[in-house]
Amino acid sequence: MIEIIRLESVGSTQEAMKERLSELDPSKITALIAKEQSSGRGREGRVFRSPLGGLYMTAALHIEGPLQKHIALSLLTGLAIARLAPRIRLKWPNDLLIESKKVGGILIETRAPWWLIGIGINVTTPLEKLEGLDQPVTTLGAFPHLDRKILESLEKMLPQFLNEGFAPFQQEYLQKSAFSPGDEIIVRERGRCTFEGITTLGELSISIDGKREDLHFGEISFRN
Numbered sequence: 001m002i003e004i005i006r007l008e009s010v011g012s013t014q015e016a017m018k019e020r021l022s023e024l025d026p027s028k029i030t031a032l033i034a035k036e037q038s039s040g041r042g043r044e045g046r047v048f049r050s051p052l053g054g055l056y057m058t059a060a061l062h063i064e065g066p067l068q069k070h071i072a073l074s075l076l077t078g079l080a081i082a083r084l085a086p087r088i089r090l091k092w093p094n095d096l097l098i099e100s101k102k103v104g105g106i107l108i109e110t111r112a113p114w115w116l117i118g119i120g121i122n123v124t125t126p127l128e129k130l131e132g133l134d135q136p137v138t139t140l141g142a143f144p145h146l147d148r149k150i151l152e153s154l155e156k157m158l159p160q161f162l163n164e165g166f167a168p169f170q171q172e173y174l175q176k177s178a179f180s181p182g183d184e185i186i187v188r189e190r191g192r193c194t195f196e197g198i199t200t201l202g203e204l205s206i207s208i209d210g211k212r213e214d215l216h217f218g219e220i221s222f223r224n
């Protein structure tokens with residue numbers, strides 16, 4: 001079951017959700033959705049610009065026990081979104097791209113046993129409000145009920161994910177990935193390397209000088 005709380009404006013839906021965790025019903029997915037955020041946050045403490053026109057949502061899931069890999073929940077969420085909007089490509093681990101430009105991002109945090117899935121998407125955001133960012137950005141375009149559709153898409157995938165992990169979704173993720181096996185990429189933590197794929201745990205598989213490595217943390221800083 002999904003419960004949605006809608007707010008006009010908030011600092012960050014992530015922080016607002018953290019303040020409400022004790023009031024949530026663990027049997028439901030609760031989502032906090034705001035029309036704008038004054039202190040939207042991205043991964044690694046970056047600012048996530050959040051003017052009117054975008055989708056800003058945090059979904060709280062109550063998950064008992066350990067998750068296979070933290071990062072896999074980010075990938076699963078990306079896939080839930082890409083299933084709805086076929087133009088979206090997934091840049092491991094948390095970026096949503098259209099034609100190599102960032103259209104949104106995902107931020108996963110935990111306050112065990114709660115998992116907070118933050119989703120920000122430039123939907124009809126005026127592009128001038130996003131000027132000056134360190135990477136090219138774009139918008140998805142009008143998409144009625146996108147927030148609810150994402151939650152329903154995720155809700156549908158969750159039982160299998162919680163039982164079997166990321167493995168059943170690995171191939172579909174790769175099909176929607178911004179990179180294909182053999183692509184040259186630059187990973188901030190490793191430098192120039194070859195994209196080999198995504199593992200069944202949701203890790204980034206790369207090779208450097210023929211040596212294979214699986215990363216569960218990192219950032220791809222270059223795309224072809």
Ligand code: BTN
Nearest residue numbers: 012040041042043057105118120
């Ligand atoms: C990223 O691109 O690094 C992740 C962006 C995540 C942004 C969303 S918007 C809703 C939620 N509230 C926040 O402050 N951040 C996430």
